[in-house]
Amino acid sequence: MDVMGDKATLFETGRFVQPSGRDGAGEAPDDAAEEVRQRLAAEAGDVEAMSVLGALLLRRGDLDGAEPHLRAATAAGDRAAANNLGVLLHQRGYADDAAGWWRIAAVAGSAAAAHALGRHHRERGDEPAAEYWLRQSAEQGHALGAYALADLLEHRGDVGAEQWMRTAAERGHREAAYRLARALDRRLGPEGDVGDDQGAGADAEQWYRQAAARGHRRAALHLGAILERRGALKEAGRWYLTSAKDGEARAACALGFLLRDAGDTESAAVWWLRAAQDGDGNAANALGALHAERGEPQTAERWYRAAMDAGDDNGAYNLGLLCAEQGRTAQAEQWYRRAAYAGHREAANALAILLLQGGDTAGAEPWFSKAAEAGSVDAAFNLGILFAGRGEEAVALRWYERAAAAGHTEAALQVGIALLRDGDEAGAERHLRCAAGGGSAEAAYRLATVLDARRPPVPAHTLGEPVDEKSECEEWYERAASQGHRRAQVRVGMLAAARGDVVEAARWYREAAEAGSRNGAFNLGLLLAREGSEPEAAVWWTRAADAGHGRAALRLALVYARRGELAEGQRWADRAVALGPAEVSERAVRLRDALREELSA
Secondary structure, eight states, rough: HHHHHHOEEETTTTTTTOOOOOSSOOOOHHHHHHHHHHHHHTTTHHHHHHHHHHHHHHHOOOHHHHHHHHHHHHHHHHHHHHHHHHHHHHHTTTTHHHHHHHHHHHHTTTTHHHHHHOOOOOOTHHHHHHHHHHHHHTTTHHHHHHHHHHHHHHHTTTTTTTHHHHHHHHOOOOHHHHHHHHHHTTOOOOTTTTTOOHHHHHHHHHHHHHHTTTTTTHHHHHHHHHHHHHHHHHHHHHHHHHHTTOOOHHHHHHHHHHHHHOOHHHHHHHHHHHHHHHHHHHHHHHHHHHHTTTTTTHHHHHHHHHHHTOOOHHHHHHHHHHHHTTTTTHHHHHHHHHHHHOOOOOHHHHHHHHHHHHHOOOHHHHHHHHHHHOHHHHHHHHHHHHHHHTOOHHHHHHHHHHHHHTTOHHHHHHHHHHHTTOOOOHHHHHHHHHHHHOHHHHHHHHHHHHHHSSSOOOOOOHHHHHHHHOHHHHHHHHHHHTTTHHHHHHHHHHHHHHTTOHHHHHHHHHHHHHHTTTTHHHHHHHHHHHOOOOHHHHHHHHHHHHTTTTHHHHHHHHHHHHHHHHHHHHHHHHHHHOOHHHHHHHHHHHHHHHHHHHHHO
């Protein structure tokens, strides 16, 4: 009977020793025949049969029928029977009597009994005795004993906990595998960023995988998350599905997001609904957002409220956004406040913006500060704007720098502009590069101007000459120009013209002019006039002059004077005098006077 006591698994409590080959999942089809065989053998005095029969009856819940057989086998020295007798007495409520029999079996070498006795002492608060017996069980190779010992040591903060958790996991204990993976995961970054500890990440994944393969739904959830971060979406989806089918709401929610990203919003909604009905606030928020996108605000509001009721502060924040979109400012403020008081940083920022829009600057500032201190990059940037508006440039710069350090593009631009103003060109360039790289057209333009100022003089080109390789500053000008920055478009045109690329120059001038740039229109006119298209040039000069460009007005005065349309020439000369700048005004005055004399002659 030693084999039965040492190698059998435990039933439910981990204390019950079953006959070899039994898994405790339910009564096998031939249990009745087995019981008859064991009963006949027990009646014939077979001690092992008595123990097996007692175990069968105990498993069935027939405590009265099991007890005499277990006592008889125990009296004959069967340690598995002693262990199971302890289980029986424990179920009857006689914990101390049960511990006595477990001690007998444990002293006789039963790892299962040592485990049960260790758990008994831990339940009683006697940790030294618990550790002693659990260690006895674990050192004999008992998986449950190793797990229980690891749990005890972990509770105490003992460094030896992980070793025993690993031992239990290696022996097939799925909860131990999961907890070992979680312990390894905690050593990694917030999103599984392993840094230099690549081994810990691989080790964690291995144990999640083992636990998940044994049906651990939370392990399947975490394994899916690891695979999703890696980009293995198909396998991640399979593990999310496995976990979700086992009732893990977070996995159902994650599966919904995976399906949504794949374009299957209908299937996503099914899983979000399942997760939300199980109390997952994130899934309820996702359903709210889905219905809001579909133009179903009432349904969206219902799900946002469900998220809020599930304890998800995003529900209140999203309700605020929904009300703000509908113009329900008072309700939006109410929901923003609720989320902000709960610590939602973006809600605090949104509340501050709402107050600022209502003219309550004093009320907005503390909420911006609270959001920024909680890590809201947008709030830090907004504080910069707030202080800059008051003329407190130094304070504004500190907040801009904080937001820029967190990757805020517009904040980096503002820091770059401030540093340029202070003469710190190197610092300005660094921030402008960050902002330009983040997509800011203005930063790309300003960076280009900084680099442009450093360029050595470029040899003069004749229009039509071969085009040389572009400089870095021109590349940044072009990036800004391609994003619609009009001054950059004009500058790119000028550089192209300087290289002799007439077609490229005309393209950029025209694009800037059509977007409303008077310099673009003027330069396009110059290019066309140089190419012999003065009538078309006059059209663009007219547009530039109407927008206030003095040189364009002077060019028009000259065009009309050459044509003999002296009155029209005089009119544009008057316009050029008014628009300036000074040198243009001086020339325009001379031309106007000459035209006036000609008209009066």
